[in-house]
Amino acid sequence: MAKLKLPKGSPSIDMTPMVDLAFLLVTFFMLAADFRTDEVVKVEIPSSIGKDDIPQKTLVMVTVDTKGRVFFTCSGEEVRKKVLTQMMAKYKVPLSEENITTFSRMEGGFGCSMSELPKYLSLESEERKNLPNATIPVDTSATNELADWINFANREMLDYGKKKFEEESAKQGKGGVPLKADDFKPKFVLKADMEAEYVKVKTVIEVFRNLKLNNLNFVTSQEAHQL
Amino acid sequence: MAEIVESGGGGEKGGKKRPKKGSARIDMTPMVDLGFLLLTFFVLTSTFAKPKVMSLTYPAKEIDKTVKPPKVKNGITFLVSDDRVFYYKGEFYPVGNADGKPATQLIETDFGPEGIRKILKENNTFVLNKITELKGKLDKKQISDSIYKKELIAAKGESEALKVLVKTDMKAKTRNFIDVIDELYIAQIGVIAPVDITKSEQALLDEKLKQ
Numbered sequence: 001m002a003k004l005k006l007p008k009g010s011p012s013i014d015m016t017p018m019v020d021l022a023f024l025l026v027t028f029f030m031l032a033a034d035f036r037t038d039e040v041v042k043v044e045i046p047s048s049i050g051k052d053d054i055p056q057k058t059l060v061m062v063t064v065d066t067k068g069r070v071f072f073t074c075s076g077e078e079v080r081k082k083v084l085t086q087m088m089a090k091y092k093v094p095l096s097e098e099n100i101t102t103f104s105r106m107e108g109g110f111g112c113s114m115s116e117l118p119k120y121l122s123l124e125s126e127e128r129k130n131l132p133n134a135t136i137p138v139d140t141s142a143t144n145e146l147a148d149w150i151n152f153a154n155r156e157m158l159d160y161g162k163k164k165f166e167e168e169s170a171k172q173g174k175g176g177v178p179l180k181a182d183d184f185k186p187k188f189v190l191k192a193d194m195e196a197e198y199v200k201v202k203t204v205i206e207v208f209r210n211l212k213l214n215n216l217n218f219v220t221s222q223e224a225h226q227l
Numbered sequence: 228m229a230e231i232v233e234s235g236g237g238g239e240k241g242g243k244k245r246p247k248k249g250s251a252r253i254d255m256t257p258m259v260d261l262g263f264l265l266l267t268f269f270v271l272t273s274t275f276a277k278p279k280v281m282s283l284t285y286p287a288k289e290i291d292k293t294v295k296p297p298k299v300k301n302g303i304t305f306l307v308s309d310d311r312v313f314y315y316k317g318e319f320y321p322v323g324n325a326d327g328k329p330a331t332q333l334i335e336t337d338f339g340p341e342g343i344r345k346i347l348k349e350n351n352t353f354v355l356n357k358i359t360e361l362k363g364k365l366d367k368k369q370i371s372d373s374i375y376k377k378e379l380i381a382a383k384g385e386s387e388a389l390k391v392l393v394k395t396d397m398k399a400k401t402r403n404f405i406d407v408i409d410e411l412y413i414a415q416i417g418v419i420a421p422v423d424i425t426k427s428e429q430a431l432l433d434e435k436l437k438q
Binding site: 012015016018019022023025026029030032033034035036045046047048049050051052053054055064189192193194195196197198199201202205208209210212214215216217218219220221222 | 252255256258259262263265266269270272273274275276277278279280281282283284285286287288307395397398399400401402403404405406408409412413421
C-alpha cells in the first residue's frame with residue numbers, strides 16, 4: 001500500500017469564521033444583557049404574573065433573606081451618600097471619608113446596625129457577605145433604624161427624582177413622548193426570599209405602612225399564566 | 228498557524244523590491260484569544276432573566292373610624308399557614324355567637340389551579356362576566372380603551388364583586404403569601420386586604436392544622 005503523504009510544515013487553519021462568530025457573540029452579549037449588580041445576599045424570589053419592570057431609576061429596596069435578615073439599598077450614588085450623612089447625624093456615628101465612599105458605591109445593599117457600621121464598611125466586600133448575623137435592626141415600633149433609612153431615602157429620592165425628571169425632559173427636548181413625572185417618584189420595592197418566614201416580611205411591611213408608604217412592589221420572577 | 232510569510236533575509240542590495248505574490252496571512256490567534264476572553268467575561272457578568280415586580284397597595288393605617296366599611300355581600304377569607312391554605316366565606320362566627328349563626332368551618336384547599344383559582348373564579352363571576360362583556364364591546368370598538376379601564380375599576384368596586392381578606396399565621400412562608408396574592412390578580416379581584424389574624428381564627432386554624 002502506498003503511504004499517505006503528509007503535508008509538510010504547520011497545517012494552517014482558516015480562523016476567520018471562528019473569529020466572526022466570537023465577535024458576533026461578544027457584540028450580542030454587550031448589547032442585549034445588563035450587568036449583574038453585586039448582591040449582598042442571595043435571594044430566591046417567588047414567581048407571580050406581575051409583569052412590570054423593576055423601577056431602576058428611583059428605587060428604594062428592602063431585602064429579606066431566608067433567615068429573615070434585612071438589607072437596604074436605594075438607587076443613585078449621591079442619594080446613598082446623602083442618606084448616609086443624615087443617618088450619621090441622627091445616630092451620631094462618625095464615619096471616615098473613605099467609609100462614606102465605600103457605602104455610596106454599594107449598589108447591592110447592606111445589612112448592619114448603625115453602631116457597627118464603621119466596622120462593617122472597613123471590611124472587604126467578600127467578608128461582608130459572610131457575616132452570619134448582619135442585619136438592619138427592625139421591629140414593630142414607630143421608630144427603628146430601618147424606618148429611618150426608608151424615611152431619609154424617601155425624601156432624598158423625591159428631590160433626586162425631580163432633578164432627574166427635569167434633566168431627562170430637557171434632554172429629550174420637544175419631540176418624543178413626554179415623560180411622566182410619576183415615573184420619577186420614589187418606588188418602594190420589597191425583595192423577599194420565598195422561604196423566608198412571612199412574619200419577618202410583615203414586620204418590614206408594617207415599617208413601610210407606619211411611614212404611610214402603602215404601595216409596595218414585591219420582586220418576583222415572571223411566570224406564564226393563562227387567564 | 229496562519230502567519231505572514233517573510234521573504235528570506237535582507238535580500239540583495241539595490242535590488243528591486245517586488246511585491247509578494249499571493250495573500251498575506253495574518254496570525255489571528257491573539258485576536259481569537261481576545262475575542263473569547265471578552266465573550267467569557269460578558270457571559271459571566273450579564274443577566275437576562277430580569278425580575279419583575281408585583282404591585283400591592285395596602286390600606287392606609289389610620290382609617291377614619293366614623294366611616295363605616297362598605298357592606299360586603301360577597302367575601303372570602305383565606306387563612307394561610309406553612310404551605311397550607313384554608314378559607315371560609317362571609318363573616319366569621321365563633322362558636323356560641325350571639326346571633327345564633329352556626330360556627331364558621333374552615334375548608335382546606337391548595338395553591339394549585341384546582342384550588343384557590345377555581346374557588347375565586349366561581350365566586351367572582353360578577354366581575355368576570357363584566358370583563359367578558361366589556362372586552363366584547365372593546366373589540367367591536369363600541370367603547371374606548373380609557374372607558375374600558377374605568378368601567379373595569381368600577382365593576383371591581385361594586386358590592387357584588389368578590390372581596391378577599393388574606394390572613395397569615397406565624398408559620399406562613401413568603402412564597403405562600405405571594406402565591407395567594409398572585410391568584411387574586413389572576414381572578415381579577417379588585418379589593419384585596421392583607422389583615423391580621425384574629426385570636427379565634429388562629430385557634431380554629433391550629434385545630435385544623437393538627438388534623
